[in-house]
Amino acid sequence: MLTARHLTKSYSGLQVLKGVDLAVQRGEIVTILGSSGAGKSTLLHILGTLDSQDEGEVWLNGADTGALKGNRLSDFRNRHIGFIFQFHHLLPEFTALENVCIPGLIADDKGRKAVRERAVFLLETLGLKDRIQHKPGALSGGEQQRVAVARALINQPDIVLADEPTGNLDSVNAMELHQLFLQLRDQFQQTFVVVTHNEALAGLSDRQLMMKDGRMVDERNIPA
Numbered sequence: 329m330l331t332a333r334h335l336t337k338s339y340s341g342l343q344v345l346k347g348v349d350l351a352v353q354r355g356e357i358v359t360i361l362g363s364s365g366a367g368k369s370t371l372l373h374i375l376g377t378l379d380s381q382d383e384g385e386v387w388l389n390g391a392d393t394g395a396l397k398g399n400r401l402s403d404f405r406n407r408h409i410g411f412i413f414q415f416h417h418l419l420p421e422f423t424a425l426e427n428v429c430i431p432g433l434i435a436d437d438k439g440r441k442a443v444r445e446r447a448v449f450l451l452e453t454l455g456l457k458d459r460i461q462h463k464p465g466a467l468s469g470g471e472q473q474r475v476a477v478a479r480a481l482i483n484q485p486d487i488v489l490a491d492e493p494t495g496n497l498d499s500v501n502a503m504e505l506h507q508l509f510l511q512l513r514d515q516f517q518q519t520f521v522v523v524t525h526n527e528a529l530a531g532l533s534d535r536q537l538m539m540k541d542g543r544m545v546d547e548r549n550i551p552a
């Protein structure tokens with residue numbers, strides 16, 4: 329599904345990624361742990377084509393993402409990659425339903441009715457049936473983040489990349505969000521790469537990777 333080979337990245341002389349390799353299978357939830365500054369977000373941004381590597385390759389579902397430029401790149405990103413960030417970045421003047429529809433309408437390949445139907449289906453699946461017409465300001469933090477999850481899924485992406493998705497949630501909502509990722513993996517074979525500081529939540533994932541000083545240092549399986 330996703331393969332990254334020997335990724336390097338420097339910012340003004342500071343080498344942040346020092347040759348990172350990664351392979352993620354379809355339907356797998358991989359978490360990336362590591363101390364602050366280890367390079368986790370930089371890696372996630374490169375995997376998500378939001379930033380470009382200095383060296384190395386990223387292949388997503390058969391496409392060499394480094395070869396994509398301009399509109400082809402933004403179109404590929406919108407269709408194939410879902411993003412969830414620490415802060416949900418929902419548009420405050422639009423309802424939950426409209427926020428979820430926007431990436432689907434931008435993709436412009438399904439028609440408004442089909443996009444709306446899928447958005448309603450996702451919001452219902454994520455337990456937000458009664459919140460569909462609410463604007464973000466009228467939703468709790470956990471509900472807002474679930475709307476962001478629905479938005480990430482609207483175009484049936486190959487992979488969802490999540491950067492500290494629970495960083496702004498209390499422990500109950502954080503646990504619920506991770507349970508939701510497991511549900512989406514089981515129900516839709518959805519693939520996730522999740523950067524988190526929360527080791528307990530990472531323990532729920534299929535595979536945990538540890539980054540240190542720009543490298544993958546350790547790979548642990550789920551604790552028994």
Ligand SMILES: Nc1ncnc2c1ncn2[C@@H]1O[C@H](COP(=O)(O)OP(=O)(O)OP(=O)(O)O)[C@@H](O)[C@H]1O
Pocket residue numbers: 339340344362363364365366367368369370371
């Ligand atoms: N756009 C940028 N310009 C310059 N330096 C950057 C940029 N992005 C990241 N860095 C630097 O790269 C290093 C790694 O940052 P990164 O955000 O990838 O770490 P992280 O492991 O995600 O940390 P955290 O857990 O604190 O989010 C840091 O020293 C950071 O200051």
